[in-house]
Structures are given as C-alpha cells and as structure tokens.
Amino acid sequence: MPDGTPRINLVDPELYATGDxxxxxxxxxxxAPVYWHEPTELPGFWALTAYADVRAAYRDAETFSSARGILLRPADHGADPGGGRTLALTDPPRHRDLRRLVDEWFAVRSVRSMEGEMREVTGRVVDxxxxxxxxxxxxxxAARVPLYVICKMMGVPAGEWERLFTLTSQAFGAGDPMARRFAHLEIMGYFETLAAEKAKDPGDDxxxxxxxxxxEGAPLSPDDVILNCDNLLVGGTENTRIAASGGMLALMRHPAQWRLLQDDPGLLPGAVEEIxxxxxxxxHIMRTATRPVEIRGHRVEAGDRVTxxxxxxxxxESVFDDPDRFDVRRQPNRHLALGFGExxxxGSVLARMELRLLYEEIAGRSLRVEPDGEPTMLSSIVVNGxxxxxxxxxxxxxxPAVFN
Ligand code: HEM
Incomplete structure (x- = not known):
C-alpha cells in the first residue's frame, strides 16, 4: 500500500469508538469517492463519501430505494422487519401517504407552539x-428533553415517561445485547397496548x-402502527441525544466558541447548524439501487447496496471552507446531517429547537462546564458520538481547553 493510504474498513465499530x-x-x-467496500461480516456495498454524490443519490429516491432498509445489516439477519412499512423504510407513493399523516405535527408552527413547555422542561433538566x-x-x-418531548407528542401519559426513559436507555444504550433486545421488545409491547387504547378512544396525539x-385506502395494521411508533421514538431521541452531547463536547474543546455564544445568544441558531x-x-444511510446506474464511471447494478x-x-473540502474547523459563525452551512430530499x-424543526433551547439554557446560566474525565464514544457504525x-x-x- 503506498505511503499515506489508510486501510479502508468503514464497518469496524471500534473505528468510531477509539479511532479516527x-x-x-x-x-x-x-x-475513491465511489468505493466498492468488500464484504466483511456485512455484505459488500458502495460507499459514497463526497457531498455531491451523496446529495445526488438523495435526490433520486426512485433509483435509490429505502424499502429494503436504510442501514447495513449482516446478511444472515434477513430483511429489515420495517421494510416497506415504516416512514423511513418506504418509497413513494406509500411514503408520501404515511408522511402526510404526521408532517403537520412536526411543522414549524406546531413545534413553535411547544416552545414554552420545552424551555421549561429543558430548564428543569439543566437545573x-x-x-x-x-x-x-x-x-x-441530553437524553431527557427529546424523550420527554416525543413522549408528550405521542400521547404517552406523563407518569410513564420515566419508565420509557429507562427502557430506551437500556434498549439503545451500551450493554448486554440480550438486555437491550428485551428492553426493545418491552417498548414495542408498551406501544401495542397504547395503540389499542388510542384506537378505541383517540386523543390529540x-x-x-x-x-x-x-x-392507500386501508387502515394501518397493528404491526405497522407499532413499527411506526418505534420509528418515531427512536428517531425522536437517539440522534438528538448524541448531537446535543457531541455539541457540548465540541464547545468544551473550543472554549472561545462557547464564549461567543455566551456573549451573543443571537449566534445560537447558526451554532446549532454547525453542531x-x-x-x-x-x-451512514443505506439505499438499494432499483436499476443499473452509473456513478462517476462506476456501474452500480440493480440490487446493490449504496451507502x-x-x-x-x-x-x-469542495463545499465547506476549512471543513475541519468548528466555527459557530460558519456561513453558508448547507450540511446534510438531517438527510436531504424525500x-x-x-423532526428537523424539533431537533433544531431542542438543541437551541438546551444551549440557551446552559449559556444563559453563565455556567462553567468542564470535562470530568475522558468521554466514551459509541462503538457503532450507525450513530457516532x-x-x-x-x-x-x-x-x-x-x-478551559483541557482536552483535544
Ligand atoms: C440531531 C437530531 C437528528 C438527526 C441528526 C437526524 C437525522 C436524520 C436523518 C439523516 C434522516 C434521513 C434518513 C434517510 O435518509 O433515510 C432522518 C429521518 C428521520 N428522522 Fe431524524 N434526525 C434527528 C432528529 C429527529 C427527531 C427529533 C425526530 C422526531 C421524531 C426525527 C425523526 C425522523 C424520522 C421519522 C425520519 C424518517 C423520515 C422519512 O423517512 O420520511 N429525527 N433523520
């Protein structure tokens, strides 16, 4: 291997826990912006790493389908059970029908109407x-605010929020895979009961x-309801928790940037984008090619996984100036952290508000937030932070900038 060429293995979870x-x-x-990643314990796949290619694939939901799953899975795990059924794992036209059901709940106006309550919850958690x-x-x-907010939106009674908090921490945190699986099954069971109650006596949730x-002219099956509830719960909690924590870590490592936010809260919306x-x-987000397609001269066959x-x-670096610099005043900042297209x-409006309120509440208290030991990074190829x-x-x- 020539000097400076790293060994490519993007699917080793340890890379995200301890590597770079x-x-x-x-x-x-x-x-090699269009790279064929040889099979490991996971099947082989194309890896797109350049902004333009990722965006182009995102734009073409017909060629790059979500219905066979959006995450790499070991071949022996079979198809993703949510394939073709949940919001994230369906293609148009069914996807649009499903999305139309819930879009209004996540629109700017709806999220703004919750701002006061969200600020109160955030303030309480910070205090x-x-x-x-x-x-x-x-x-x-970081884990509490998004969980409380999504529970409220989903109609989970307030008395159950702590139970759901414990279960989601067990299901999606570190620890024994068996215990995680049981916690996840308990969450599904919880939503099965809640959905049956709501079907009989619907509320505003x-x-x-x-x-x-x-x-598409038919009621959602009970299984589809549960899978979509799970999609909302996971979507609503996991990424926001990690982004909020990763943002705090970045601000501790760049104290001058934190000082900027303390001095001028008007910078917070831009800071959230940079975070x-x-x-x-x-x-990574996966798609499956529905037809043969060429990307930068590479022939991708129908059925190939494209990540x-x-x-x-x-x-x-062709899109962002000095991309490895953390800069809360960065403009423009057309990142793809929340995906793109179909x-x-x-939850983009909600996530942005949750992050802004969190840092606003911390910055507004003129707190000194310091590391108390080394952070631990997730060992996962799905979410990092x-x-x-x-x-x-x-x-x-x-x-002070005590670690880098
Ligand atoms: C910082 C926080 C968040 C990040 C980084 C994030 C990231 C993403 C990304 C990258 C996608 C696109 C997936 C794809 O292309 O297949 C997505 C979709 C989705 N997110 Fe988020 N998300 C966040 C917060 C939220 C919140 C608060 C919710 C609330 C429910 C949410 C619910 C969803 C759902 C349901 C989808 C699927 C949408 C669809 O397929 O039409 N996310 N998110």
Whole structure:
C-alpha cells in the first residue's frame, strides 16, 4: 500500500469508538469517492463519501430505494422487519401517504407552539444537573428533553415517561445485547397496548393518528402502527441525544466558541447548524439501487447496496471552507446531517429547537462546564458520538481547553 493510504474498513465499530474515521473518509473523498467496500461480516456495498454524490443519490429516491432498509445489516439477519412499512423504510407513493399523516405535527408552527413547555422542561433538566454539580451529560441532560418531548407528542401519559426513559436507555444504550433486545421488545409491547387504547378512544396525539390512520385506502395494521411508533421514538431521541452531547463536547474543546455564544445568544441558531454538521451523528444511510446506474464511471447494478456517509459529506473540502474547523459563525452551512430530499428528517424543526433551547439554557446560566474525565464514544457504525460524557458544572465562564 503506498505511503499515506489508510486501510479502508468503514464497518469496524471500534473505528468510531477509539479511532479516527475522518482519515479514511478524507482519503476516500480524494481518491475513491465511489468505493466498492468488500464484504466483511456485512455484505459488500458502495460507499459514497463526497457531498455531491451523496446529495445526488438523495435526490433520486426512485433509483435509490429505502424499502429494503436504510442501514447495513449482516446478511444472515434477513430483511429489515420495517421494510416497506415504516416512514423511513418506504418509497413513494406509500411514503408520501404515511408522511402526510404526521408532517403537520412536526411543522414549524406546531413545534413553535411547544416552545414554552420545552424551555421549561429543558430548564428543569439543566437545573437538576447543576444542583448535583457533576453528571453524565449524555444520560442526565441530553437524553431527557427529546424523550420527554416525543413522549408528550405521542400521547404517552406523563407518569410513564420515566419508565420509557429507562427502557430506551437500556434498549439503545451500551450493554448486554440480550438486555437491550428485551428492553426493545418491552417498548414495542408498551406501544401495542397504547395503540389499542388510542384506537378505541383517540386523543390529540401521534399514536392516535397512527392507530386510526388510513394509508392507500386501508387502515394501518397493528404491526405497522407499532413499527411506526418505534420509528418515531427512536428517531425522536437517539440522534438528538448524541448531537446535543457531541455539541457540548465540541464547545468544551473550543472554549472561545462557547464564549461567543455566551456573549451573543443571537449566534445560537447558526451554532446549532454547525453542531449538526460537526457531529453528523447518523454515520451512514443505506439505499438499494432499483436499476443499473452509473456513478462517476462506476456501474452500480440493480440490487446493490449504496451507502451515504454523512459525516464525510459534511467535511467535504469542495463545499465547506476549512471543513475541519468548528466555527459557530460558519456561513453558508448547507450540511446534510438531517438527510436531504424525500426522507429529509421529519423532526428537523424539533431537533433544531431542542438543541437551541438546551444551549440557551446552559449559556444563559453563565455556567462553567468542564470535562470530568475522558468521554466514551459509541462503538457503532450507525450513530457516532459520545456514549458517556462526564462533566462538572460550576458558576462562571467557559471551560478551559483541557482536552483535544
Ligand atoms: C440531531 C437530531 C437528528 C438527526 C441528526 C437526524 C437525522 C436524520 C436523518 C439523516 C434522516 C434521513 C434518513 C434517510 O435518509 O433515510 C432522518 C429521518 C428521520 N428522522 Fe431524524 N434526525 C434527528 C432528529 C429527529 C427527531 C427529533 C425526530 C422526531 C421524531 C426525527 C425523526 C425522523 C424520522 C421519522 C425520519 C424518517 C423520515 C422519512 O423517512 O420520511 N429525527 N433523520
């Protein structure tokens, strides 16, 4: 292998926990932006790492289908059970029908109407962490607000939020795969019961919408309702938790940028965009080619898996000036962290507001947030970012740059 050529293996989870995937992505963008990744324990796939190619694939939902799954899976795991059934895993026209059911709930006007309540919840979560003085920012701060908000939208009674919080932490956190699976099954069971109740006595919430919905002329089956509830719960919590924590980590590592936000809260909306770009928590998104297609001279066959590496696209030097610089004043900032096109993140307005309120509440308290030990990064090829982020809170200005 010539000097400077990294060994390419994008599907080793350890790379994201302890390594630097940006070395491989940078090399791929420069030398092989359309790269055939040989099979490992996962089947072989095309890896697109350049911004223009990722965006072009995103634009063409007919050629690049979501219905066979949007994440790489070992071949022996079979097809994704949500394939063709959940919002994320359907193609038009069914996708548009499904999306129309819930779009209004996530529109700017609806999300704005929740701002006061979201700020109150965020303030309470931050106050509790500050009172304790030290915490794991991921579990104690970043995970709570998105979970409470999506639970409220879905019509989960407030008395059940803590139970759902514990279950989602078990299901999607680190730890024993068996325990994770059981927690996930319990979540599905919970939504099965809730959806049955809402079907009989609908309220003004998302589970009621799904439980009483008609798509393409037929009611959603109970299984489809549960799978879509799961899609909303996971979508609504996982990426926001990791982006919020990754953003805090970036701000601790760049105290001058944190100081800018403390001095001028008007910079926060732009800072949220930079945090989304910088953290790019959705590591890869997969599509399946529905017909033979050529990308930069490479022939992709019908049925081939085509993966879009969003963190790589968001550091593409042909699109972003000095892409490895974290800059809360970056303009323009047309990142792809929330996807693009047909499946553009349903919760984008909500996620942006959750992130803005969180940093607003912390910055507004003039807190000094400092690392309390090394963070742990997730060992996953699906989402990347902090798994644990121990911090201390104290009154005062920004944290010193103690780690890089
Ligand atoms: C920082 C936070 C978030 C990030 C980085 C993120 C990222 C993404 C990305 C990249 C996609 C596109 C998937 C694809 O192309 O197949 C997506 C779709 C989706 N997101 Fe988010 N998301 C976030 C927050 C949320 C929130 C708060 C919700 C609330 C429910 C949500 C719900 C969804 C759903 C349901 C989809 C599927 C949409 C569709 O297929 O039409 N996300 N998200």
């Amino acid at each position: 995937p940006y070395v491989q992505w940078r090399w791929l963008r420069a030398n 509790q962490a500050v009172e304790r003085g030290r915490c794991d920012f991921v579990a104690d701060v 998302l589970v009621s919408v799904l439980a009483t919905a008609t798509v 989304l770009r910088w953290t790019s928590t959705a590591t 879009l590496w969003l963190p790589s696209a968001n550091r593409d 499946h553009f993140c349903l 902090p798994e644990r982020l121990p911090v201390t809170f104290a009154p005062g200005g920004p944290a």
